[in-house]
Amino acid sequence: MQWIALRWLPEDDAAVPSSDSAASVRPAPELPLSLEALGWWALRYTPRVAWLDEALVLEVSACERLWGGLQPLMRLMTAWNPVPGSRLQKVQGATSLVALARLRLFALGQQPPADIPSALPLHTLTAAREHLDVLARMGCRTWGDVAALPRGGLSRRFGAALREALDRAWGLRPERHTWLTLPDAFAQKLELPALAENAHELMWSANRLLAALQVWLRVRQRGVLALELEWTLDLKRYNGVDLPPHQHITVRTAEPTQDMAHLRRLMSERLALTKLAAPASWLRLRSIETTPWAGASTSFLPEDNRKGDKLHELVERLSARLGPREVLVPVAQADHRPEGMQRWQPALRRATASGACGLHPHLLPKGEGAGAQGDTLYPPWLLREPLRLDMRDGHPWYHGRLRSLVGPQRLEAGWWSDSGRGGDDEGGHPAVRDYYVAESPEAGLVWIFRERPSGCFTSGEVRWFLQGLYA
Numbered sequence: 001m002q003w004i005a006l007r008w009l010p011e012d013d014a015a016v017p018s019s020d021s022a023a024s025v026r027p028a029p030e031l032p033l034s035l036e037a038l039g040w041w042a043l044r045y046t047p048r049v050a051w052l053d054e055a056l057v058l059e060v061s062a063c064e065r066l067w068g069g070l071q072p073l074m075r076l077m078t079a080w081n082p083v084p085g086s087r088l089q090k091v092q093g094a095t096s097l098v099a100l101a102r103l104r105l106f107a108l109g110q111q112p113p114a115d116i117p118s119a120l121p122l123h124t125l126t127a128a129r130e131h132l133d134v135l136a137r138m139g140c141r142t143w144g145d146v147a148a149l150p151r152g153g154l155s156r157r158f159g160a161a162l163r164e165a166l167d168r169a170w171g172l173r174p175e176r177h178t179w180l181t182l183p184d185a186f187a188q189k190l191e192l193p194a195l196a197e198n199a200h201e202l203m204w205s206a207n208r209l210l211a212a213l214q215v216w217l218r219v220r221q222r223g224v225l226a227l228e229l230e231w232t233l234d235l236k237r238y239n240g241v242d243l244p245p246h247q248h249i250t251v252r253t254a255e256p257t258q259d260m261a262h263l264r265r266l267m268s269e270r271l272a273l274t275k276l277a278a279p280a281s282w283l284r285l286r287s288i289e290t291t292p293w294a295g296a297s298t299s300f301l302p303e304d305n306r307k308g309d310k311l312h313e314l315v316e317r318l319s320a321r322l323g324p325r326e327v328l329v330p331v332a333q334a335d336h337r338p339e340g341m342q343r344w345q346p347a348l349r350r351a352t353a354s355g356a357c358g359l360h361p362h363l364l365p366k367g368e369g370a371g372a373q374g375d376t377l378y379p380p381w382l383l384r385e386p387l388r389l390d391m392r393d394g395h396p397w398y399h400g401r402l403r404s405l406v407g408p409q410r411l412e413a414g415w416w417s418d419s420g421r422g423g424d425d426e427g428g429h430p431a432v433r434d435y436y437v438a439e440s441p442e443a444g445l446v447w448i449f450r451e452r453p454s455g456c457f458t459s460g461e462v463r464w465f466l467q468g469l470y471a
Helices: 035-042 070-079 096-108 126-137 143-147 151-158 160-169 199-220 260-272 311-322 347-354
Strands: 003-010 049-052 055-059 086-093 187-196 222-233 246-257 280-292 327-332 342-346 381-388 390-392 395-397 403-413 431-440 444-451 464-469
Touching (some): 003 070, 003 096, 035 049, 035 055, 086 096, 096 160, 199 260, 222 260
Antiparallel strands (some): 003 086, 049 055, 431 444
């Protein structure tokens, strides 16, 4: 059997516990990851992970060859340390108790003895620590000294736990641990160090939960699409108004992500627009929707490796800052009429409703005109409403007399719609038109159409309209 014992200490923690201390402590509370998240991180190396006193122990005998051996595996753990700015102490041993004892000696700056486990100091065995004074008066200084005592007398005097621990250390009894497991969905709570009264203070504590989320996503090999951050209000009533027990925000992304920097920006924008009804005392982060993570694709082409934010990340951040109805995306419609070929809706709503992993490339702030799609004769810019043109001497005018260059392109569509209703879903009125590309003396190339007199919804006069402009 091969075991690895791990322990994290902050870089600035220079304190060394004395050898006669009652017990070491678990990882320092100022570490940004919880004990649960540290255990999740270790599950990427082996499924047999457990907390043993202050250390995380991993049984790796069945999987170390997959990592190239024990030493390469330990080097990988150092390279992939989940707690930046901390010192990862790690040692190996034949059993979990031996590995833990060697880790304690390493923390004290002492070299392990040559004869292991017999020569290990007695203070490195947890089960013997409450009996150190009595055992020392009996002349017992090492594990081997205690193991040499009569079994029956040892158990009657000091309890069965000490004898059982020694048997496990020598491999005479099987290891018994509560193995850590990875939950199917992420959910963690955090008690705030002080009452949070604004969004900045909430976000400062939420960073720890986001770090744990990143560990869970990487081990699960999933990307997150939707998160919920919930905080518990410390007051039940404020200014004579009953308050709900919780408040929450939901953060959604168009594409699955493991990028905590992007999620952190989105969450900060959402919190900045949220007013806390009362100071908060607890935080809870949970995943609402995740999907299998395909990983990042790589390319040798320079245009595929541009620096900066991705388009969908920019759209999500703008939507969080300005409001979801202020950033719109065109959605193609099954209609030949230019004004009905697309409609605009909030970019985030479209990504959520369709489950798409991307956004349409043509994104404009709310209030801009709409670009047409399809035929190459179509101009890049359409007017929101066709502009009726003046007629002079039987010719349409727009900044001068228009001269036809290309056309006609005949269109007859929308006959299925209800002209009396004309709503968005009905697509407007039927269209019976002839389209032309024309030239204006001052405006340049324009796109115009004439209502054909044969149309059932046209009057006897011939009417011309301007619908698009060419750059």
